[in-house]
Amino acid sequence: MDWEQRALRLADEVTDPVSRWRESIASTARHELVPRWWERHDGDTWILRDGPSDIEHWMRRAYSDRSVITRVGTAHADHGELGDLTEGRPTSSATHPGLVVRMLRHGRLAEGMDLLDVGTGAGGLTAYASRRLGDQHVTSVDVDPYLCDVARDRLAAMGLHPQIHTLDATATKLPETYDRIIATVSVRPVPASWLAALRPGGRLVTTIANTSLILTAWKTEDGGATGQFERDWAGFMTSRRGEDYEPGLTKLFDVARDLDGDEASTGRYPVVDVENAWELRSMLEVLVPGVELDYEQQGRRRIAYLVHADGSWARAAADRLDPPTVHQGGPRRLWDELERIRNRQSAEGGLSLYGSPVRVTPDGVCHLSRGRWTATIA
Structure with a gap:
């Protein structure tokens, strides 16, 4: 199995070619982290694939620059059988x-720094960071106990032994303090526990739920942080x-x-596909x-279609670039x-988001400002 090449x-x-992360990627057996996975089958249906049963397909999936879905709803790919549907x-x-790699770059990591990886998942970021920083400097947390256990075992088989804890990082006091926190789950607002766990001068990298916004911020003396929404974008699952x-x-x-x-x-x-704009x-x-x-x-x-929990909804329909017919109901006109x-x-x-300065208060509320435009994420 020629995974090294x-x-x-x-x-x-x-x-x-000169990236400090190049060796971490090149020396990590990513296929060992995803022996089974879910692939889109039809509409909202997913089909389970098994690596050892089709090694060539496994290698292509594992060593492509693509996300590999390992859990759908409550169904872990590891717990299913080849061909299962969910x-x-x-x-x-x-x-x-x-x-x-982009999230790690935003973290401005250096030797001797202690990193918290929020959202262990399959363990990819934990593996790359452990190789680059030394596993004694890496801690990873996830809300799913099975994901933590299996990532711990698979990383240990690679000779990597970071600390991995099962906990809800958005609500729980974190186990230690850290120089850097990088989250591969999205949140709204920033959890106060993350700010409390950052050491003085520490740096936070995360994304805001249901957006493509990457927040990078340095901890300030008041316990909050200041930074910006990067001129970059990412989409992660919500915590x-x-x-x-x-x-x-x-x-x-159905109403809409x-x-x-x-x-x-x-x-x-x-009419535009808003999710992908x-x-x-x-x-x-x-x-x-x-x-x-x-x-x-x-x-x-x-x-x-746009809907909101307050009962508001909207439907806009048109042929290609024609002006749409719009129907709306509820308390707001979405x-x-x-x-x-x-x-x-x-x-x-353009809009004022990317590159916008952000001030984060100790309770995690984000205050945005760009010229005369202001907004709050709370």
Whole structure:
């Protein structure tokens, strides 16, 4: 099994020739962290794949710059059988190595620093950091006890012995203090426990839930932090406390699909898949937190749905670039909120998020400011 050459090619793909992370990627047997995984099968259905039963496919998956889904809903890939089917949202993965390297770079790590990796998952970031910093300087935490146990065993088989703890890092006092905290789960707001666990002058790298925003911040004397949203983007699964995520707003999506609502109008801008329009999606989440999205394309027909737990919903439908017919209901006009953001984006040539300075108070609330524009993530 010629994994070394594959790992070297992966390192060439995701790092520069002079990168300090190149050797970590090239010397890590990533396939050993993902012996089984889930692949998208049809719609919301996933099918289980087993590495040893198809070694060539296993090697291609493990040594490509792609995320590998290892848990869907409550179903661990390790606990299934080849060909099993399941439905649900992904709840754990081996993050694609290129993104892991970018997060590590944002961490500004150096020899002798102690790192906390939040979101152990399959153990990829923990492995790379342990090789670069020494495993005695790396701690990893995850809410899932099985993921912690199996990552500990698989890393030990590679000769790596970082500290790995099972705990809810968003609510629990962390076991030690650290020079750097890097999270590969997204949060809103920043957990106060993370700020408390950062040493003076320490650096935090995380992402904001339901956005593509990477927050980097240095700890300040008041126990908070100051930094910015990087001119870079990433998307991570949202942190969870239970076995699975809470159910989405399925019934309200049914309302949005079927009813005329309180108001019908013609929209100004073409229908867009908001989930994949990252800058637009991020600003919508900052200004109207908690909006859930869906999108359909039926030939030339495009339909977008927005719903919110307060009962608000919107449906916009049009052929390709035509102005959409918009139906809305509930206490807020969600499509109007989206069009206000698009007005600003069109008038100013962009939005104010990427590169925005951020001040984080000790309780984790983020205060954004860019010129006369301000916002709060709480």
